[in-house]
Amino acid sequence: MTPQSVLLTCIGCIFLVPAAMAQANSTHLDATVPFSSVLSSSCGEDVALTGMLHISMSTVETPSGNERFAVHSQVSGISGIGMTTGDDYHGSSTSSFVSHDNGGSSNELTSIENMRLIGRGRKRNFKVHILFHITVNANGDITAFHSEATTTCK
Numbered sequence: 001m002t003p004q005s006v007l008l009t010c011i012g013c014i015f016l017v018p019a020a021m022a023q024a025n026s027t028h029l030d031a032t033v034p035f036s037s038v039l040s041s042s043c044g045e046d047v048a049l050t051g052m053l054h055i056s057m058s059t060v061e062t063p064s065g066n067e068r069f070a071v072h073s074q075v076s077g078i079s080g081i082g083m084t085t086g087d088d089y090h091g092s093s094t095s096s097f098v099s100h101d102n103g104g105s106s107n108e109l110t111s112i113e114n115m116r117l118i119g120r121g122r123k124r125n126f127k128v129h130i131l132f133h134i135t136v137n138a139n140g141d142i143t144a145f146h147s148e149a150t151t152t153c154k
Contacts, residue, residue, distance in 0.1 A: 043153035051078040065103040091117035127152040
């Protein structure tokens with residue numbers, strides 16, 4: 001998944017949670033859906049991916065009014081085909097998206113994704129790591145921001 005697709009998935013998941021869940025002290029929702037994407041790789045080849053995406057969402061509201069919203073996802077049984085060479089790839093992916101609302105005093109959002117694709121035989125293997133973190137104070141000012149994305153080819 002690209003950083004943009006992770007962010008869009010997380011935003012989409014936020015809208016899947018009904019308003020009634022936001023009022024509850026603790027809620028949990030699980031879903032499994034088909035997954036397909038194209039990994040644009042710095043390893044020299046784009047890879048068309050398919051698999052099943054399992055999404056687990058939870059919300060927790062503390063008595064003090066703090067809220068935590070979390071989305072954890074795992075793509076299992078990833079199959080990929082190199083769009084230039086036709087090479088086969090298999091792998092897995094996990095991601096985590098957590099948002100903390102500290103009662104209006106600050107908000108934090110952290111997203112982490114790790115994907116590993118293994119090529120058959122002597123084909124290249126891919127490892128992708130994406131990290132995004134932002135903190136916003138009560139005035140709406142960004143007080144911390146960090147973003148990194150790395151792709152390793154072996």
